[in-house]
Amino acid sequence: MEELKEYTIPFIGLKIGEHRFNFEITNTFFEHFGYDEFEKSNIRLDVLLDKKSTLLDIYLDFSGTVGVHCDITNEPYDQAVSGKYHFVVKFGQEYNDENEDLLILPHGSHEVNIQQYVYESIVLAVPTRRIHPGVGDGTLKSEILEKLEELRPKGSNEDLSGNENTDPRWDELKKLLTDK
Structure with a gap:
């Protein structure tokens, strides 16, 4: 899958310590993954990258709304979503993302793409049973x-x-x- 450049964070020029990034996520982000469950989405994502000498700690914190349909009435409504996710980026011989909380990038890498972690975190934060608040x-x-x-x-x-x-x-x- 092609990477979205806006979710690629270059860390090679960053000093050791904490760095913050902010993103606004709309439906075009989910369309990139072929996910069409949301009518519309308006999510604010705050990313904290804690650069250390041998690894990167990345903290995702998101909140907002996604437009979904009620499972009972099929009426559209805005479902609130929020959540946090933490993963670690280490460096090794080859790329490895088999562990959900650990990403291994090859030595010499200078950037990390977080789009897959953002996508999975938001989709999993939506309740499996969607019920309109008016019900x-x-x-x-x-x-x-x-x-x-x-x-x-x-x-x-x-x-x-x-x-x-x-x-x-x-x-x-x-x-x-x-x-x-």
Whole structure:
């Protein structure tokens, strides 16, 4: 995959110590990876590169929103995402990124590209189950929600909370759990 130059940090001219970089991530970043789950994205990424004599400590800190669709109603909404990620860059004989927290660059390298780490961190920060905030508090009005409410089984709440309609065979089996 072609590297995005704006996410390549040249470290050869930097002094030993901490250096900060800021990025604004939009949908063009995710389109580069062929990821089309987000309608829009507005994420601020702060990168702290701590250069040491033999290695680089890189800290990613991001926050913002991504436009996704609700899993229940398919309504679009802005999902807040935030997270932190830390990885170490060391130098060795050849390039190796098999370990997720350790990147080995060949001796003589003068820059590091962080785009893959940024991409994975943000995508993994999005909840696997996306639910519109209006679903939980009841403010979202949607045809799908109305249809789900119409098709909801009647009397299911009473059966779960009350024990008056339980099968006596189950009651006998429950006694076995407490008898030791």
